[in-house]
Amino acid sequence: MKNTFFVSLVILFCALSNQVKAQSSLEAGLRFGEFVSLDATIPVGLAPRLHPAVYFDRFGIASYFDWMFAISGGPRGLKFYPGVGPEFWLEGDFDFDIAGNFGVEYSFDFPLTVGLDWRPAFRTTDDFHFRANNVGVTARFRFGEGVRFVPAK
Helix, strand or coil: CCCHHHHHHHHHHHHHHHHHECCCCEEEEEEECCCCEEEEECCCCEEEEEEEEEEECEEEEEEEEEEECCCCCCCCCCECCEEEEEECCCCCCCCCEEEEEEEEEEEECCEEEEEEEEEEEEECCCEEEEEEECCCEEEEEEECEEEEEEECC
C-alpha cells in the first residue's frame, strides 16, 4: 500500500512538473500569521521549490516542499501552490507537526512577492491533533530575476 502511494505521488509529480512552465527565484522575507516567521523560497526545479521558515513567537523551524501553478487567464505573476513538510517546535515542549502549505502569491515586476497562505498541521507528539489556525501574509524580496511565471500552453 505504501509503495503504491509513493509510486503514484512520483508519477503525479513528474506529470505536473512537465505541464507547468515556471521557475521561482531565491526569495527571503517575513510572514505574519499565527506566528511571525522569517520566510524564504529556494527553487529546486522547474516548478517545485523548498520553502523554509523560522518561527519566532514560539521558536520553531519548518520546511515545506511546494508545487507552483499559474492561474489560467490570470496575470503573469499570479500563482498558487500546494505543499507539505515538517515543522519542529523547539521552545517549551518539543513538538513535531506534519503540515500542509497552501497559498496564492503575486510576483511584481520589481523584486517583491506578496502572498497569503494557510498552513494546517497534524501534531504527532504527545497527542495527535489537527491545528488549522495558521493563516499568514508574506512579503519577500526576490533575488535575481529567474524566469517569468507563465501558464503552460
